[in-house]
Amino acid sequence: MPSFGLGHVEFLLIAALWTLALSAIAFLGGGVLGFLIALARVSDSKLLRGLAGAYVQIVQGTPLLILLFLIYFGLAIVGFDQLPALIAAGAGLVIYSSGFLGEIWRGCIESVPKTQWEAAECLAMTRWQRMTRVILPQALRIATAPTVGFLVQIIKNTSLASVVGFVELSQAGKLINNSTFEPFRVFITVAIIYFIICYPLSAWSRGLERRLNVGRR
Amino acid sequence: MTYQFDFSSLLPYWQEFAQGVWLTLQLSAISTVLGFVGGALCAIARADGPPWLQRIVGAYVEVIRNTPLLVQIFIVYFGIAVMGIRIDANVAAVLALVVNVIAYTCEIMRAGLESVHKAQVEAADCLGLSKAQTYWHVVLRPAIERVYPALVSQYVLLMLASSITSQISAEELTAVANRIQSDTFRSFETYIVVGLLYLALSFVVRAAFWAFGMLVFTRRRKLGTPL
Amino acid sequence: MSAVVKLSNVHKSFGSLQVLNGVSFDVNRGEVVAIIGQSGSGKSTALRCINALETIEQGSIEVCGHQIHSPALDKRALRLDVGIVFQSYNLFPHLTAEQNVMLAPTCVRKLGKKEARDLAQDCLARVGLAEKAGHYPEQLSGGQQQRVAIARSLAMQPKVMLFDEVTSALDPQLTGEVLKVMEDLAKGGMTMILVTHEMGFARKVASNVIYMRNGKVWETLPGHELNNPQTAELREFIGHDL
Numbered sequence: 001m002p003s004f005g006l007g008h009v010e011f012l013l014i015a016a017l018w019t020l021a022l023s024a025i026a027f028l029g030g031g032v033l034g035f036l037i038a039l040a041r042v043s044d045s046k047l048l049r050g051l052a053g054a055y056v057q058i059v060q061g062t063p064l065l066i067l068l069f070l071i072y073f074g075l076a077i078v079g080f081d082q083l084p085a086l087i088a089a090g091a092g093l094v095i096y097s098s099g100f101l102g103e104i105w106r107g108c109i110e111s112v113p114k115t116q117w118e119a120a121e122c123l124a125m126t127r128w129q130r131m132t133r134v135i136l137p138q139a140l141r142i143a144t145a146p147t148v149g150f151l152v153q154i155i156k157n158t159s160l161a162s163v164v165g166f167v168e169l170s171q172a173g174k175l176i177n178n179s180t181f182e183p184f185r186v187f188i189t190v191a192i193i194y195f196i197i198c199y200p201l202s203a204w205s206r207g208l209e210r211r212l213n214v215g216r217r
Numbered sequence: 218m219t220y221q222f223d224f225s226s227l228l229p230y231w232q233e234f235a236q237g238v239w240l241t242l243q244l245s246a247i248s249t250v251l252g253f254v255g256g257a258l259c260a261i262a263r264a265d266g267p268p269w270l271q272r273i274v275g276a277y278v279e280v281i282r283n284t285p286l287l288v289q290i291f292i293v294y295f296g297i298a299v300m301g302i303r304i305d306a307n308v309a310a311v312l313a314l315v316v317n318v319i320a321y322t323c324e325i326m327r328a329g330l331e332s333v334h335k336a337q338v339e340a341a342d343c344l345g346l347s348k349a350q351t352y353w354h355v356v357l358r359p360a361i362e363r364v365y366p367a368l369v370s371q372y373v374l375l376m377l378a379s380s381i382t383s384q385i386s387a388e389e390l391t392a393v394a395n396r397i398q399s400d401t402f403r404s405f406e407t408y409i410v411v412g413l414l415y416l417a418l419s420f421v422v423r424a425a426f427w428a429f430g431m432l433v434f435t436r437r438r439k440l441g442t443p444l
Numbered sequence: 445m446s447a448v449v450k451l452s453n454v455h456k457s458f459g460s461l462q463v464l465n466g467v468s469f470d471v472n473r474g475e476v477v478a479i480i481g482q483s484g485s486g487k488s489t490a491l492r493c494i495n496a497l498e499t500i501e502q503g504s505i506e507v508c509g510h511q512i513h514s515p516a517l518d519k520r521a522l523r524l525d526v527g528i529v530f531q532s533y534n535l536f537p538h539l540t541a542e543q544n545v546m547l548a549p550t551c552v553r554k555l556g557k558k559e560a561r562d563l564a565q566d567c568l569a570r571v572g573l574a575e576k577a578g579h580y581p582e583q584l585s586g587g588q589q590q591r592v593a594i595a596r597s598l599a600m601q602p603k604v605m606l607f608d609e610v611t612s613a614l615d616p617q618l619t620g621e622v623l624k625v626m627e628d629l630a631k632g633g634m635t636m637i638l639v640t641h642e643m644g645f646a647r648k649v650a651s652n653v654i655y656m657r658n659g660k661v662w663e664t665l666p667g668h669e670l671n672n673p674q675t676a677e678l679r680e681f682i683g684h685d686l
Contacts, residue, residue: 061373061419063380065391066412073405077220152283159285160381170287183295191284191292198283340534343495344548344600345523354547359538436538436580 004185008176015172016193022158022168025090027151030097037102042109044127052102059099064160068092072164089161097154104150108143109135145208152198152205159194169193224406230397237393238414244307244389245376245422248314252375253368255315256322257361261352263323264330274323281320287381289313294385310382310389318375325367329360362434369426373419380415390414448473448508448604448635449494455502456489463489465659466503471604471652476636478646478667481656482681487639490656491606494637495528508603524552527597528606531613533589535581541568541592542577545599553600560599567595571625587618591625598629605629607638643682646670655681 040052059067072088075081112135120130162171173190177183227234263274281289293313297304333356341351361368383391390411398407431438447470456464463486471477479487492498493505496512496519505512508525535544545564549555555563568574571591581589590610597605607626611619623645630636630649640646646653650667655678663675673679 058416061377061416062412063377063391063415065380065383066394066408066415069394069408070405070412073408077405156283156285159287162287163384170285170291173288174291177291177295181299183291183299187288187292187295191280191288194284194288195280199279202279202283334534336530336532336534337536339497340530340536342519343497343523343526343528344596345520345552346548347520347551350551354551355536359536362538434538440580440582 002180004176004180004182004189008180008186009189011176012169012172012189012193015167015169016197018166019155019158019168020197022086022089022093022161022166023151023155025086026093026097026154026158029090029094030101030154033094033098034101034105037098038105038109039131041102041106056099056103059095060103064092064096064157065163067096068160068164071095085161085164085166088164089158089166092164093154093158093161096157097150100150100153101147104146105139105143108139108146111142112138142212145205145212148201148205148208152201155198155201156194222406223403224410226401226403227397227406227410230401233393233397234390234410234414237390237411238418240388240393241376241379241390241418244310244314244379244382244387245372247311248318248375248379249372251311251315252318252322252372255319257326257357259319259323260326260330263327265348278320278323281317282324286313286317286378287384289317290382290385306382306385306387307389309385310379310387314375314379314382317378318371321371322368325364325371326360328367329364330356332363333360358434362437365426365430365434369423369430372426373422376418376422377415390418446473447471447506448475449637450506451490451494451503452505453503454490454493454500454505456486456493456498456500463659464493464500467656467659467661468503469654469661469664471635471637473635474633475651476630476634476638476649476667477652477654478650479637479639479654479656480641480643480646480681481662485656486659487656488608491528491608491637491639495526495606496522497528520552524600525603526606527600527602527604528608529590529593529597529610531609533581533586533593533613535589535593535596537581540578540580541573541584541595544581544592545596548596549599563599564595567598568592570598570628571595572621585618586614587621590614590618590622594622594625594629604635604637607636607640609639609641611640611642643670 037052037055040048041056043049043052068089071092075083075088075091080087116134116138117130120134125133158168159170161168162174167175169190173186177186180186259274259278262270263278266274290310290313293316294304294306294309297309337355337359338351341355346354379389380391382389383395386392394407394411398404401407449471451470452468454464454467455462465486467486467490469477479490481487489498493500494507494512496517500513503513507522510517510522510525512522535541536547539547542561542564545567546557546560549560549563550557565574565577568577571594573588573591573595576584576588576592581592584592594610610626611622614622619642623642626636626638627645627649638650647667647670653665653667653670654661655663655665655673655675657677663673663678665673670682673682
């Protein structure tokens with residue numbers, strides 16, 4: 001049996017790049033979709049609010065694992081059974097991220113005091129102007145810390161992409177473990193790589209939050 | 218192309234689905250209770266323990282929160298196996314989930330403890346309550362009350378995340394689904410059913426927590442303040 | 445008559461700020477002592493030192509036989525003898541008025557539920573709030589909350605009660621009801637030390653008034669002579685207030 005060595009670490013590091021790529025796709029795609037969800041959640045239209053609310057409920061009430069299975073098999077049904085695993089994994093993570101980011105950002109938008117809306121309205125600004133010129137810039141400041149915090153969740157959750165056959169960091173670890181059967185060494189190395197990626201982001205998020213709280217006092 | 222949905226071939230499996238739901242509920246309930254107790258103790262240790270303990274708990278929380286649950290599950294399951302101990306996959310699953318959720322509970326409870334004003338502790342101290350009595354009667358309940366919504370969200374997430382333990386073939390709803398879909402070749406339908414079951418579970422769990430909160434936090438109930 | 449509370453030459457500083465600079469006074473059984481003075485004169489700190497909420501750097505404090513300055517002090521035993529009421533009430537928000545009063549008797553004095561409830565009823569009645577037993581703090585006015593806090597302290601049947609500016613956070617209308625309760629306590633023979641801004645109350649109820657200034661006892665005089673201060677500083681201080 002081959003034992004866990006430098007070659008394996010190199011394999012893990014390359015897989016870690018795929019983890020990062022998948023995270024980037026999930027974050028950017030989920031961000032765009034999530035932003036639309038957040039806007040829909042605070043819109044004037046009752047229908048839009050209801051639909052977006054239901055979307056969030058469904059995404060947040062279903063395990064990511066099941067979401068990934070559904071997309072994987074769903075894509076196969078509509079005839080895309082030759083697609084690279086990255087597509088199915090990416091689509092699943094985009095939907096997952098959009099549900100959570102949408103809800104986080106809705107909270108941030110709503111935490112801007114109502115008086116700001118009224119003040120902007122009294123200046124005869126349109127709804128669009130009020131949103132883009134007054135509310136969103138303030139919401140953005142509040143949103144940064146939880147958004148960075150959620151990015152950590154995304155990175156960790158890309159580990160589930162392995163179920164649709166995508167070889168990222170966790171799956172690479174599992175493959176190595178299957179041949180070496182040195183689970184402690186392999187998975188602790190994997191965990192360390194995740195930690196190195198995630199910890200700075202967590203610390204940054206916490207720092208942002210602290211600064212925001214100080215600013216508010 | 219048109220796809221013929223066929224949910225009827227899943228009907229014979231309803232008992233297995235129900236069994237899966239029951240297993241997932243058990244798995245989540247045990248992990249939630251143990252995770253809450255452990256997390257609360259960790260939060261107290263982190264706020265009030267000796268410096269070395271504070272550092273250990275702090276490091277533990279950071280490590281768990283910055284690595285994926287799946288990797289933690291692998292370390293627990295394969296790690297225990299390689300040490301020559303035969304362990305049931307479900308026991309390993311509970312162990313990994315508890316280790317994981319303790320860290321998150323600790324972080325939430327820490328915020329709760331911090332929200333209880335120092336003057337409250339001082340008042341209890343002046344009435345002659347011991348440190349343990351002060352925590353029990355004066356600090357913990359308002360702290361839990363304050364962070365209860367965050368705890369509930371965390372434990373709903375835990376219930377959903379328990380699906381990941383299917384990766385070490387622990388017996389729960391997702392594992393049941395994996396088996397049924399390979400029996401029936403009705404993968405998409407199977408996961409739709411399971412997705413709906415999880416959705417229902419998350420509503421039920423939320424409702425149960427809400428009812429429990431109403432029962433426990435008498436002040437909220439009497440004054441009608443929302444939980 | 446022996447002193448129940450005895451401070452001698454107490455020093456205390458926060459960082460470089462000297463708050464108590466050699467404070468000495470005695471309080472005898474059944475006396476009501478009012479400590480007055482500008483904010484920053486150290487009067488609240490002196491009170492907190494008596495209950496071992498602050499540690500002192502020099503001097504000695506003896507309260508009901510407990511040596512407060514001693515490292516061997518049994519704080520819990522001390523707190524069975526000394527009750528304190530705070531400016532900000534500090535009621536436990538998740539407990540009803542009655543539960544607030546019952547907590548320490550059941551936890552510390554190990555009374556049974558029934559006994560503790562009777563005691564709580566009794567104490568709440570003494571502060572005129574028997575009918576509010578089932579209310580939570582946030583359902584009560586500031587004055588009522590403060591009276592519950594007094595009842596909570598009373599339930600421990602302390603030998604000495606400390607009052608730290610207990611009416612400062614209250615509207616004038618609510619101040620009266622709290623002072624009335626304190627006056628009744630004084631008439632009942634309770635040994636009391638209070639830090640207060642209520643000159644009228646001090647004059648009427650206090651056996652002795654201590655005027656603190658710059659971390660020292662500047663002047664001590666009987667309450668009924670508060671109108672005839674000996675030092676110019678106290679005269680000026682009272683002049684501001686009366």
